[in-house]
Amino acid sequence: MAGKRRHILDLDDFSAEEITGVFSVAEAMREVMGRPVKKTPALRGKVVATLFYEPSTRTKVSFDLAAKMLSAEVLSLQPQTTSVAKGESLIDTAHTLEALGVDILILRHASSGAPYLAAQNTSLNIINAGDGWHAHPTQALLDLYTIWRHKGSLEGLKVTIVGDIKHSRVARSNIWGLTTMGAKVTLCCPYTLLPANLGNTGSLFPEVSLKPDIYSALEGADVVMTLRLQRERQAYGDLPSIREYTNLYQINDERLKLAKKDVVLLHPGPVNEDIELASACVYGPNSLIKEQVTNGVAVRMALLYLLSQGWHK
Amino acid sequence: MTPKVIAGAEDIRRIIARISHEILERNHSSKDLAFIGMRTRGVPLAQRLASSIKQFEGLDVPLGILDFSLYRDDLAHQGPGPLVRATNIPFNIDNEIIILVDDVIFTGRSARAAIDALIDLGRPASIQLAVLVDRGHRELPIRPDYVGKNIPSSKHEDIVVHLSEVDGIDEILITSSQETMKEG
Amino acid sequence: MIGELLIKGGHIIDPSQELDQRADLLISEGRIIKLAQNLDVPGAGIIDAEGLIVSPGFIDLHSHLRTPGFEEKEDISSGTRSAAKGGFTTVLAMPNTEPPLDNLSTITLLMTLAEKEGVIRVLPVGCITRGRKGKEIVDMGELSQAGVVALSDDGSSVADASVMYQAMCYSLAFNLILIEHCEEPALAADGQVNEGIVATRLGLKGIPTEAEDIIVARDILLAQATGSRVHIAHVSTATSVNIIRKAKEKGIKVTAEATPHHLTMTEESLLGYDTLAKVKPPLRREEDRQALIQGVADGTIDVIATDHSPHTDAEKMVEFDKAPFGISGFETALPLLLGLVRDGYISLYQLIDMLTEKPARIIGKLNLGTLKTGSPAEVTLFDPEKEWLVSKNSLISKGKNTPLIGQMLKGKVMATIFGDEFAYLDESMRIEHA
Numbered sequence: 031m032a033g034k035r036r037h038i039l040d041l042d043d044f045s046a047e048e049i050t051g052v053f054s055v056a057e058a059m060r061e062v063m064g065r066p067v068k069k070t071p072a073l074r075g076k077v078v079a080t081l082f083y084e085p086s087t088r089t090k091v092s093f094d095l096a097a098k099m100l101s102a103e104v105l106s107l108q109p110q111t112t113s114v115a116k117g118e119s120l121i122d123t124a125h126t127l128e129a130l131g132v133d134i135l136i137l138r139h140a141s142s143g144a145p146y147l148a149a150q151n152t153s154l155n156i157i158n159a160g161d162g163w164h165a166h167p168t169q170a171l172l173d174l175y176t177i178w179r180h181k182g183s184l185e186g187l188k189v190t191i192v193g194d195i196k197h198s199r200v201a202r203s204n205i206w207g208l209t210t211m212g213a214k215v216t217l218c219c220p221y222t223l224l225p226a227n228l229g230n231t232g233s234l235f236p237e238v239s240l241k242p243d244i245y246s247a248l249e250g251a252d253v254v255m256t257l258r259l260q261r262e263r264q265a266y267g268d269l270p271s272i273r274e275y276t277n278l279y280q281i282n283d284e285r286l287k288l289a290k291k292d293v294v295l296l297h298p299g300p301v302n303e304d305i306e307l308a309s310a311c312v313y314g315p316n317s318l319i320k321e322q323v324t325n326g327v328a329v330r331m332a333l334l335y336l337l338s339q340g341w342h343k
Numbered sequence: 344m345t346p347k348v349i350a351g352a353e354d355i356r357r358i359i360a361r362i363s364h365e366i367l368e369r370n371h372s373s374k375d376l377a378f379i380g381m382r383t384r385g386v387p388l389a390q391r392l393a394s395s396i397k398q399f400e401g402l403d404v405p406l407g408i409l410d411f412s413l414y415r416d417d418l419a420h421q422g423p424g425p426l427v428r429a430t431n432i433p434f435n436i437d438n439e440i441i442i443l444v445d446d447v448i449f450t451g452r453s454a455r456a457a458i459d460a461l462i463d464l465g466r467p468a469s470i471q472l473a474v475l476v477d478r479g480h481r482e483l484p485i486r487p488d489y490v491g492k493n494i495p496s497s498k499h500e501d502i503v504v505h506l507s508e509v510d511g512i513d514e515i516l517i518t519s520s521q522e523t524m525k526e527g
Numbered sequence: 528m529i530g531e532l533l534i535k536g537g538h539i540i541d542p543s544q545e546l547d548q549r550a551d552l553l554i555s556e557g558r559i560i561k562l563a564q565n566l567d568v569p570g571a572g573i574i575d576a577e578g579l580i581v582s583p584g585f586i587d588l589h590s591h592l593r594t595p596g597f598e599e600k601e602d603i604s605s606g607t608r609s610a611a612k613g614g615f616t617t618v619l620a621m622p623n624t625e626p627p628l629d630n631l632s633t634i635t636l637l638m639t640l641a642e643k644e645g646v647i648r649v650l651p652v653g654c655i656t657r658g659r660k661g662k663e664i665v666d667m668g669e670l671s672q673a674g675v676v677a678l679s680d681d682g683s684s685v686a687d688a689s690v691m692y693q694a695m696c697y698s699l700a701f702n703l704i705l706i707e708h709c710e711e712p713a714l715a716a717d718g719q720v721n722e723g724i725v726a727t728r729l730g731l732k733g734i735p736t737e738a739e740d741i742i743v744a745r746d747i748l749l750a751q752a753t754g755s756r757v758h759i760a761h762v763s764t765a766t767s768v769n770i771i772r773k774a775k776e777k778g779i780k781v782t783a784e785a786t787p788h789h790l791t792m793t794e795e796s797l798l799g800y801d802t803l804a805k806v807k808p809p810l811r812r813e814e815d816r817q818a819l820i821q822g823v824a825d826g827t828i829d830v831i832a833t834d835h836s837p838h839t840d841a842e843k844m845v846e847f848d849k850a851p852f853g854i855s856g857f858e859t860a861l862p863l864l865l866g867l868v869r870d871g872y873i874s875l876y877q878l879i880d881m882l883t884e885k886p887a888r889i890i891g892k893l894n895l896g897t898l899k900t901g902s903p904a905e906v907t908l909f910d911p912e913k914e915w916l917v918s919k920n921s922l923i924s925k926g927k928n929t930p931l932i933g934q935m936l937k938g939k940v941m942a943t944i945f946g947d948e949f950a951y952l953d954e955s956m957r958i959e960h961a
Contacts (some may be wrong), residue, residue: 042728058410058429067463070413100413121844141846142730143800151844162848164730202730225727229402232723335427 035341037156038333039151040165041206049211050244053175056325063097072101073338081107082138082159083120085250088299088323089159089169093136094172101336105132111304111317114170124148128258134337137161142199155337163197169298170203172329174211176255180294184211190247191215192279192288193257194223195308198265200298201257205235215239218247219279238252244279251289256281259306272305286316294318344516346503350492352513355475355506358491359388362473363395364487370440377405377439379432381457382385382445385409387474387508392444407432414456436465442489446504448474450487476515478502510519529775529904529947530553533568534915537908541878543887543897552581554904557946562898564859568756572958576908577673579941582879583896584616584647584905586886588706588784588855589681589760589832592618592649594623595636601837601925603637606857607645609924610835611950613857614882614940616834616905617648617895622659629654634673637730646950648888648905648942655680655694655705661687664694664846671701675755676890676929679706681760684742686712691746695755704782704889707756709742709767709770710734710808719848725794731847733770734809736764743767747774747781759783760887761834763808765953767816768910772827782889785819787863788854792816796930804841804851804930806836830886833860837926855926865911875911906944908956913939 035048040116062070068078078097082090090106090330097104104125118126120139124147127135134155137145142162178184189208195201195217202225208215215238217229227233229240241247264267279316295316296309303309312319345445348359366371370376373396393404412427443457454472461470473489478496496502496517505517534552539562551566552559569778579939580593587610593601600727620637628637653675661680668677678698684707685691691707698705715738718937720726720858722733747770749953750757762768762783774781788806793813796804804810822828837851849924864882878939887896894902914937919927943951 055427058413058427061429061431062413065464070463072413073458118845119841138845141596141848142846146800147844147846162730163732199730202727218685226722227724227727234727 035337037145037158037249038167038337039145039149039156039158041167041203042074044207044210046210047089049171049174049207051290052171052329052332053178055336056175056328059328059331059335062331063324064126066098069101070099071101073100073333075096076129076133076338077103077105078134078136078334079132080136080159081123081127082162083144084138084140085111086138086160088326089138090327092161092323093330094290096199096327096334099327100331100334102334110225120147121151124152127316128152128154134334138196157337158331160199162223163202165263166199167203167204168326168330168333169200170207170324171333172322173204173255173296173298174207174330176296176318176325177294179325181252184213187213187252188250189213189215189253189255190218190251191257192218192244192247192281194259194263195228195257195301196223196225197260197263198257203237204255209235209237216241216247216251218242218244220239220269223263227308244285245288248285248288251293253285253294253296254281254289255279256278256306258298258300259302261302276305280304280306281311281333283310283314286311288293296322299323346516347518348514349494349517350515352507355513355515358452358475359391362491363392363399365431366392366442366471367396367399367474369488373400373402373404374442376442377407377434377436379409379461380385381443381445381453382408382410383426384504384506384509385444387506388446389442389444390508392442392473397488405434405438407434409443409457409460410462412452414460416452416456433462437518438463438466440469441459442466442473443470444473444476446474446486446506447476447478447502448481448487449478451481451483452513453486455483456484456516475504476502502521510525529554529566529572529694529944529945529949531571532944533566533571533573534576534581534906534908535566535573537579538932539581539898540879541883541898542876542877543583543884544899546898547876552898553576553905554864554906554944555906559900559902559904560897561900568572572960573637574908574942574956574958578912578936579910580875580906582907583883583898584907584943584945585614585858585882586896587615587835588677588758588830588889589786590618590835591618591623591837591853592620593837594620594624594640595633595890599839599925601736602643603640603649605923605925606837607649608645608951609643609656609856609922611647612923612940613833613860613944614909614943615647615857616820616907616943616945617650617892619650619652619677619890622654622677622680627659628652628675629657629659629672631669634670634675634810647945647946650674650676652677652679652681652706654678655685655688656673659683661685661690664690664875667698667701667703670815671703675703676892677704677706677758679708679760681708681930682707683740684708684710685710688746688749692749692753695753695757699753699755700905702891704758706755706760707742707746708760709739710745711738711741714738714741718809719805720797721793721794723812723813725797729797735750736766736815739764739808742767743770747779751777751779754780754845756780756782760824761786761789761808761832763789763811763815765815766820768818768827772825773823775827783822784830784961785823785828785857786832786834787860789817790816790823790831790861791866793827794809800847801930802845802847803854803928803932805847805850805852806854807852820867823867824873824877829881829889831860831864831881832886833857835924836928838928839925840927844927847899850896850897853926853928855922855928856928857924858922859929859931859936861940862938865938904944904946907940908942909938909940911936911942915939
């Protein structure tokens with residue numbers, strides 16, 4: 031695809047070349063993070079604003095740190111304490127930020143598609159930091175980058191995603207990214223947590239396979255990606271009980287043995303320990319969960335840098 | 344204008360030998376010296392200088408790679424392509440005499456960015472700049488310490504350096520700037 | 528005041544008289560006087576209708592005029608002028624107003640306003656249940672006397688089957704038709720778009736087709752049991768079309784409508800989160816659209832209705848899940864439907880039939896939707912070939928909420944006559960005096 035990339039809204043419009051390009055810039059950013067003076071002037075004079083309508087610790091901190099290491103001015107807006115609480119609309123807020131001279135807006139919102147609204151109605155560069163159930167492209171890119179650093183390539187890897195796929199923006203963006211990079215994706219969850227039209231002919235991702243049985247889903251996996259289970263799911267009737275989910279879908283050492291010996295384990299955090307993931311696994315030998323956090327900063331530095339410099343797709 | 348070769352492999356070999364002598368002469372020995380190549384073609388040039396010095400002095404000189412993209416002041420004007428790659432300097436630059444190596448010095452903005460990048464990494468005893476070609480048109484008060492060849496050029500021309508490690512051939516060309524992509 | 532007017536040289540299509548021919552039409556003082564070849568009436572004004580289709584004024588069984596209560600979205604003046612620009616001379620106004628049209632005084636208010644400010648006929652639809660809450664049926668006798676022509680809780684289904692059963696039984700005495708918005712509320716809860724590939728891609732909660740089909744099937748069974756008439760609003764799914772077709776074969780008294788947007792657009796319009804294409808029932812898959820077209824072609828779907836649902840820009844310029852459902856539909860209906868004619872799915876005659884005589888019959892107003900001598904002069908003249916750009920400025924409705932903004936459409940109403948007045952007259956049209 032030709033032209034300049036102005037926003038990062040979803041991974042559905044990223045090519046494999048573009049994703050690989052992000053990896054190589056992220057490598058450079060990891061080097062910067064390893065320095066005694068963790069700062070470069072690449073975004074000096076640029077204003078980066080974070081506007082998080084949903085609570086988040088790690089994504090917000092990760093973006094703040096990334097922007098600061100690149101010397102950007104960072105504006106952190108808390109909708110709870112700003113005029114949003116007085117009923118200011120998202121578009122009004124975005125226009126105000128534009129008038130204040132913000133260059134890049136990092137937006138987290140509970141409504142799917144909210145970043146598109148900001149992108150379509152202002153001249154800001156928008157980075158989607160998670161919207162509803164729709165997409166979380168920076169999380170997926172950091173997941174892909176983490177896998178790529180460990181496996182050298184994503185082509186042909188068997189990646190099993192376990193958990194609440196239906197309500198997970200992390201899962202959606204990862205499926206786009208993983209399939210673009212040639213990985214073989216298996217989704218494992220009860221059918222109530224699976225979105226419509228996945229993994230069948232005529233569906234969104236016909237090549238993705240669905241395995242509601244954890245044992246066959248884990249067999250031979252190179253990568254296991256677990257998702258955070260929202261406890262409300264039981265109340266919504268998607269699950270009979272958290273206990274049953276834990277019995278059927280929890281990733282633990284015993285079950286990980288079904289995967290390849292060098293399997294790596296990812297989780298976007300924060301982990302519900304002993305629900306979707308046994309606590310022993312979280313910091314176990316296969317876990318890359320801590321590294322995901324580090325790589326998150328590197329990837330977000332790379333994305334901020336590429337966007338601020340007029341990124342050619 | 345068809346590209347014109349103004350120096351070949353043999354010329355470049357001689358330049359490397361001469362510059363390594365000048366470096367040794369000015370710094371009295373190879374002790375505390377370290378070479379850092381500026382991406383892309385400063386990297387093989389730094390390697391060549393280091394191995395040339397090893398031949399004369401029998402001593403290994405530390406060698407690093409610097410990507411100064413994050414320090415540039417002209418990024419928005421750059422074309423597409425891989426925009427930044429990793430810096431790899433596997434030694435502590437504090438109190439070292441750093442010989443920064445690049446292929447061509449033009450406006451001086453790359454050298455400025457590279458110096459800023461180095462200073463973020465530590466506090467060298469001194470930084471000296473070695474280039475294969477000085478083509479003039481400086482926009483900043485920066486002067487190389489070691490110059491392979493002075494080639495006065497017009498702004499409509501480009502100086503292109505090819506090195507066998509990157510391009511498969513050693514040569515210096517002069518060409519009209521429309522015909523080639525701007526080099527670092 | 529039009530007075531005496533001769534519409535000359537037009538192509539007359541009037542399914543109520545099985546007319547499809549070139550002829551002249553004379554109206555005078557708000558009545559149809561005569562329809563014949565080569566009429567010559569000294570002193571009458573003349574409209575040159577060469578190249579135009581002349582048909583009875585269109586009847587829309589489903590629109591939201593937002594009055595009373597939501598006049599910022601639409602009022603009687605803007606709504607009826609918008610309808611007239613779309614070629615409509617009679618529209619049914621749905622009762623999901625504030626207060627809802629569930630009582631005599633609100634309905635009287637609406638009718639008074641319509642008389643005073645409307646440029647066409649507005650027929651009120653009363654609620655089926657008090658406050659549209661789905662619990663107690665309204666005073667149907669009183670509402671019928673007040674002039675309602677149908678009952679509907681449009682915007683939602685009558686969720687409780689026993690309430691719907693009672694409503695059907697009770698309505699029989701007044702020969703009121705029940706118009707059902709078919710949407711099983713629990714299955715559709717919080718849904719934003721059609722359940723399926725687009726919902727998955729956009730990360731939005733889906734509304735499954737079954738939410739509609741279940742209520743369509745339920746109401747048909749209840750209509751069969753009670754002998755009542757039921758009219759299915761805005762059919763959107765292939766299965767519903769099939770259920771209705773089977774019911775008609777069995778002689779159950781069911782009629783159905785489809786909207787221009789469901790006949791011409793699919794869920795793909797939602798990609799990019801266009802809130803202007805957010806509507807209920809949601810735009811569905813291409814298979815559903817094809818089944819609807821088939822239903823229109825074979826008569827399973829009786830009429831076209833716009834479900835004109837105006838909203839303000841501010842209401843639509845929000846996050847997708849916060850935007851209200853609805854498309855402003857009066858003014859784009861005809862060109863969209865002419866596309867179906869051009870594509871060969873239906874004939875122009877069939878289309879006019881579905882916009883005039885068939886809806887008139889459903890509401891039992893046989894003097895409407897016709898050019899028979901002596902009928903009220905309600906006539907629509909349109910140019911099926913004329914292209915125009917849909918823009919916010921081009922729309923009379925206060926609701927600029929259509930995904931067609933920015934598109935060129937083919938087919939334009941040139942004049943809408945209502946009684947002794949032009950309810951709409953395109954600026955290029957001239958009335959000559961011989």
